[in-house]
Amino acid sequence: MTAEPVTTEHVTTEPTLRSSLHGMVADWSSDQRSFKGASWGKAMMWIFLVSDTFVFSCFLISYMTVRMSTTVEWPHPSEIFALEIGGKKIPLILIAIMTFDLITSSGTMAMAVNFAYARERRKAAILMLVTAFFGAAFVGMQAFEWTKLIHEGVRPWGNPFGAAQFGSSFFMITGFHGFHVSIGVIFLLIVARAVWRGDYDVGRRGFFTSRKGRYEIVEIMGLYWHFVDLVWVFIFAFFYLW
Amino acid sequence: MGLHLRILLSVVTSPTGELMTATTENTTHSHAPVAQAAQPAAQAHGQQHPIKLYLLVWGLLFFLSACSYLVDYFDFQGYLRWFLIVLFMLLKAGLIVAVFMHMAWERLALVVAILAPPMAVLVLMAMMAWEGDYTNYLRVIFFGA
Numbered sequence: 001m002t003a004e005p006v007t008t009e010h011v012t013t014e015p016t017l018r019s020s021l022h023g024m025v026a027d028w029s030s031d032q033r034s035f036k037g038a039s040w041g042k043a044m045m046w047i048f049l050v051s052d053t054f055v056f057s058c059f060l061i062s063y064m065t066v067r068m069s070t071t072v073e074w075p076h077p078s079e080i081f082a083l084e085i086g087g088k089k090i091p092l093i094l095i096a097i098m099t100f101d102l103i104t105s106s107g108t109m110a111m112a113v114n115f116a117y118a119r120e121r122r123k124a125a126i127l128m129l130v131t132a133f134f135g136a137a138f139v140g141m142q143a144f145e146w147t148k149l150i151h152e153g154v155r156p157w158g159n160p161f162g163a164a165q166f167g168s169s170f171f172m173i174t175g176f177h178g179f180h181v182s183i184g185v186i187f188l189l190i191v192a193r194a195v196w197r198g199d200y201d202v203g204r205r206g207f208f209t210s211r212k213g214r215y216e217i218v219e220i221m222g223l224y225w226h227f228v229d230l231v232w233v234f235i236f237a238f239f240y241l242w
Numbered sequence: 243m244g245l246h247l248r249i250l251l252s253v254v255t256s257p258t259g260e261l262m263t264a265t266t267e268n269t270t271h272s273h274a275p276v277a278q279a280a281q282p283a284a285q286a287h288g289q290q291h292p293i294k295l296y297l298l299v300w301g302l303l304f305f306l307s308a309c310s311y312l313v314d315y316f317d318f319q320g321y322l323r324w325f326l327i328v329l330f331m332l333l334k335a336g337l338i339v340a341v342f343m344h345m346a347w348e349r350l351a352l353v354v355a356i357l358a359p360p361m362a363v364l365v366l367m368a369m370m371a372w373e374g375d376y377t378n379y380l381r382v383i384f385f386g387a
Contacts, residue, residue: 017349020350021350027351034355046356047356050359054360061370065371065373068378069381071382078317092311103300103307106342114290114291117289226343227343233338234331
């Protein structure tokens, strides 16, 4: 029932959008905005994420370059990131746990977006808090990992296991990723608070932007969070498994 | 990777269309009077998809991560290792971008604008692989390492 008036309004105010390649050409040549159907907020988040993709790509490519060019043997991540659990050494287990942790947080974030659009704000806020918790746990495990490696003598300029470039690549890549996760946790907490209070229902203005928010903010926040998970997929594959 | 994503998008889109209509119908029937009373201007658009789909993708991501972990656990080496690592990585990335980030439901103009530019990175990657290989060669020759 609610959907009907909105959809009819949609049809009358906006011309029908064509799909596929024809639609793309029409969108780009339409003497208006190109990203039809996407708000400026979402489009800008996507464009930011593209720029961030280039940053992480440069890190991973520079890691590839130093790893290929060194004549010293590269340290084995499988052994370095092994943990002793119950007297048995399990390879790469901490990284595996971190991976599952981040995927779980991505799942709860996706559901939070769903509940936000359904206007079930308590559920959305709780799911965002769960996401933030998993994010914080991830950063905690990373801190543990850094501490362990620093105690074992890994430094940006050298380490006891092999090629000196291992340390600088490791600290730079995981450090920058961990920084992204930390910022994400802070933003999650801010948006979760706004959702919990119902700021987007009553049109309360944000403390920073002094503008009224919409529930789409949850989705935009989600884009950032999933991107952090996405970057980890590549780091996991190239740095830890390769 | 671009081609791979396109294929994946088309694969995930078709079953989702059906799922999505099913749930919208359900919710409109059961909550319609309440929702209308509370928020008459409730957003009908926006990226809202069934939770079931998210749980499915979540499960798949868990499974694929477990697979890539097992590649290391069983200590596969050589081309098999590279192939499996890259395969699982691209499948995971595709699922996250297509479903969690809703790329499968965005218009092609946005999809291409976002996914095409990062492909330029592959060129840089090829160039730096060449460069790294050359540096390594020089080091072996001149430093006898």
